[in-house]
Amino acid sequence: MYDRGLWVLEQYGLTAKSSCKGRGVLLYETPEGWVSIREYGGTERKLEQQYELMNQIRESGFPWMDCLRKNLEGRLISYDREENAYVLRDWCTGRECDTRSIGDIERAVRRLALLHRIMRREVAEEYVRESLIHECSRHNAEIRKIRKFIRKKQKKNAFEIRLLDCVEPFLRQGEQVVKELEQSGYEELRKKSLEAGCVCHGDYNQHNVLFNGNQMAVTNFERWNYDVQTADLYHFMRKILEKHNWDLSMGRGMLETYQEVIPLSPEELENLRLRLAYPWKFWKLCNYYSSTNKVWISGKNMEKLEQLERQRGTWERFLEKAF
Numbered sequence: 001m002y003d004r005g006l007w008v009l010e011q012y013g014l015t016a017k018s019s020c021k022g023r024g025v026l027l028y029e030t031p032e033g034w035v036s037i038r039e040y041g042g043t044e045r046k047l048e049q050q051y052e053l054m055n056q057i058r059e060s061g062f063p064w065m066d067c068l069r070k071n072l073e074g075r076l077i078s079y080d081r082e083e084n085a086y087v088l089r090d091w092c093t094g095r096e097c098d099t100r101s102i103g104d105i106e107r108a109v110r111r112l113a114l115l116h117r118i119m120r121r122e123v124a125e126e127y128v129r130e131s132l133i134h135e136c137s138r139h140n141a142e143i144r145k146i147r148k149f150i151r152k153k154q155k156k157n158a159f160e161i162r163l164l165d166c167v168e169p170f171l172r173q174g175e176q177v178v179k180e181l182e183q184s185g186y187e188e189l190r191k192k193s194l195e196a197g198c199v200c201h202g203d204y205n206q207h208n209v210l211f212n213g214n215q216m217a218v219t220n221f222e223r224w225n226y227d228v229q230t231a232d233l234y235h236f237m238r239k240i241l242e243k244h245n246w247d248l249s250m251g252r253g254m255l256e257t258y259q260e261v262i263p264l265s266p267e268e269l270e271n272l273r274l275r276l277a278y279p280w281k282f283w284k285l286c287n288y289y290s291s292t293n294k295v296w297i298s299g300k301n302m303e304k305l306e307q308l309e310r311q312r313g314t315w316e317r318f319l320e321k322a323f
Contacts, residue, residue: 004080004084034091036089050068159305177274245314
């Protein structure tokens with residue numbers, strides 16, 4: 001495996017002083033610093049767009065990033081002897097955002113807002129995120145299909161019984177969100193965001209925000225897309241709030257921090273509320289169940305389901321009071 005990485009490394013004119021494994025990547029220390037090599041299965045066109053986006057961000061005053069590098073032939077994709085595709089990036093070393101630290105969370109939210117202020121590009125239709133109304137409607141249909149499947153089973157395991165017991169309130173919530181989205185100004189907000197060329201990180205969470213002293217990096221832009229930028233804020237807020245049992249003061253603090261940089265319109269605040277109101281994690285558990293072995297269900301997934309049930313009341317109260 002490391003020999004394969006060295007073969008790729010040579011295509012960038014780099015030599016390795018040392019190497020190790022990271023999360024899904026091979027890491028090499030070179031005379032120019034640490035770099036990562038990862039297999040790549042996407043298109044070169046999207047990679048070129050990502051390369052331009054990250055250079056745009058870096059040139060706007062955010063130099064510490066895991067930027068893509070071009071090889072000696074000027075290409076972003078390199079191949080090993082078996083024609084497997086790889087990309088090479090600068091590697092950012094640092095600690096991940098601590099979800100228990102108010103300071104880290106505030107810095108991460110502020111950095112997100114600063115990025116949103118500069119992430120504007122001419123829209124390429126193939127990278128526009130699916131309509132939120134369509135996405136939530138699709139997920140609701142998937143939950144109903146799984147409910148029907150389990151109901152028909154004669155022998156149900158403990159997870160299936162528990163899932164059936166709690167499916168109705170989560171499904172009702174999902175259907176209510178779709179109705180409110182259809183009646184809200186979402187479509188107009190989405191249209192304006194696309195006309196402005198708004199870009200989202202696509203996976204903004206604590207794992208992709210790194211601190212190294214006074215430096216701060218946002219990494220892993222692979223899921224970037226064009227969308228309403230409250231999608232990024234929602235994603236980060238949900239990840240943090242789930243770990244803090246939907247703490248109202250923490251949620252309001254994140255909102256206030258973001259709005260110190262970018263004030264949100266009433267339509268954007270409503271969109272953020274509706275994104276937070278959809279039962280994404282319940283759908284994710286249902287989807288995981290649907291795509292895996294039905295005979296054996298991980299105890300971890302039962303724990304997640306039980307946690308969702310415990311947090312449902314505080315989640316609903318948060319939605320009532322936070323906005």
